[in-house]
Amino acid sequence: MANGSKQIVDFAKIKATMADPYKHPVQVIDREGKVVDPDTLAKYSDDQLVDFMKKMVWERTLHEQTMNFSRQGRLGFYAPTAGEEASEMGSVTAFKQQDFLLPAYRDLPQMIQHGTTVAKGFLWSKGHVEGNQHENPNMLFPQIIIGAQYVETAGVALGIKKNGDEDRVAFVYTGDGGTSQGDWYEGVNFTSAFQAPAVFFVQNNGWAISVPRYKQTGAETLAQKAVAMGVPSVQVDGMDIVAVHEVSKAARDFAAAGNGPVVIETLTYRYGAHSSAGDDPSRYRTKEEEKPWFDADPLIRMRKVLTDKGVWSQDQEDKLVDEYKDEFKQAMKEAEAAPAQKVSDFLKWTYNVPTPAVKKQIAEFEAKESK
């Protein structure tokens, strides 16, 4: 090939422009609390907006109370959620009871909204089987193996499609780190191949424990990863509950109508540690990085909109916080009163029909437990 001749393909240009359709986060209320999309906001009644705010106050209070309980040694593994209220409450409220939720470990608030109790959430954290048994049967327990919930979502969504269930979808969460897992691609790709109804959330909170988002991939956005699987996707301001809800609802409608899955990347931030088990963010990130995110707080933003409308007051919020705290303390009492677990039960649940060896061990443990 002669020097200086035109290349048959301009990879530099492709690389520079490939993220273009995916990096305009949907926003309704900006970080200063200014309404940038009044038409969308107008679709929501004051009551609905107040309800959003209540749910975020609820989640923030739950976070603070769980941190207290953790310090008191009354919880086990717990993944803090402060900063992600708009992303979590805005999304889960777009789904219906019949939709099937596949949560990860940072998604207890969505599980509670979808049909379990705070006490069950605490029991899960403490390591008790009742923490996996929920009133709404349409959910799994929080997934620990990051990515597994994505491949399982493909199965739930295909099952829904095969059952011919009307107005029903699967929805699932992971974080920014989760998008690096092979299972992430397999889950989205299988669902796309079967054109099954699912909404895949990526809560991009900037950090996978100590590894920043930019180290996960050379892709400019996580949303754009979906295009390779033929799946529509979008970035949304994850600190803007109205935007998250609106996008989630549109995704649910799209999937439920038989158009296949959607991927939603919410841009949010993990204010605190990865988990209550000793992670210290000051080891890997700076206060300078944190501040603009704290300023973009979803509650501050919504508080301003509602105060401007005259439908929210600090008094009202303080009262709510007290009510929620009482509710969580009560839930902890309930969790602490759960019956002691028995190894004989663990053995009974290992198989539907116990094997001869397991049968023998059940008898041994029952004898011990009855003493």
Added chain:
Amino acid sequence: MAKMTYIKAITSGLDQVLNDDPKTLIFGEDVGKNGGVFRTTIGLQDKYGEDRVFDTPLAESGILGLAIGLSLTGWRPIPEIQFMGFTFEAMDGIVGQLARDHYRFGGQKNFPVTVRTPFGGGTHTAEMHADNLENYFTSTPGLRVVTPANPYDAKGLIISAVESDDPVLFMENLKLYRSMKDEVPDEKYTVPLDSAKVVREGSDITIVAYSAEVNESLTAADALAKDNISAEVIDLRSLSPIDTDTIFASIDKTHKVVVVQEAQRMAGVGAVVASDIAEEKIMSLDAPIGRVAAPDSIYPFAQAENDWIPNADDIEAKAREIANY
């Protein structure tokens, strides 16, 4: 009753369960139109439609995720992993998720998944196709592992596996697929999931084996019989759980035992059987427990398979040694 190959018997069993239960689904790589790379599912898509028998994208972890999610929505999945070596890609799905999910729910939900997968040496496959990987799965609580050694058991066991509400790993031996025929009833029958079978009665020594090594053990027993050593041969059929009752009853009769496996010695099923025997029946034994297994190298390059896989001669030699102890 017709004479059927091992593979046809599995096809016949799958046909039966698809016919009996409209919630059963067969899926995996190439299982649809192509009927699987070995034709185990041949004709089933034509008969039951693409909704029931379908191809998936090429990704084993995805296939297991599909199976678990389908269970959660009321289906009875029968996924195929094309070769057992490929189960490594589905290890979290099988071991980390499927085997534990019934327990995690405190028994409230069932995951009636039957994972079918071919394995076993002697057919000169490419690497990672023939390995005996059963020990990774037999050490997993919550998962049943079965493998038939003949066409009759193949049909009865696949039906039992699918009808079981527990997850089952159903291992199909590549070499046996077309190398043996048996009388197999056309109608439905089941073989229990957790029972071994005495396939040859004898009084001097017990040989415990499974899968292709059962045939090797029967050949060895014929040779031993010529020297008036009467060998009883037990086919484990179920690798998890192990039916120790059948083994112990035989040892009470013969007082001598050899445990045979195609897998490497360090890869556990034979070791578990030997330790169960040592724990419960050592006082009934007149000789040490004999073991026949492949050496502890990585699975051999295909050309050298026959130098590596334990055969009838190896079993005969060990049985003779123990019998004459």
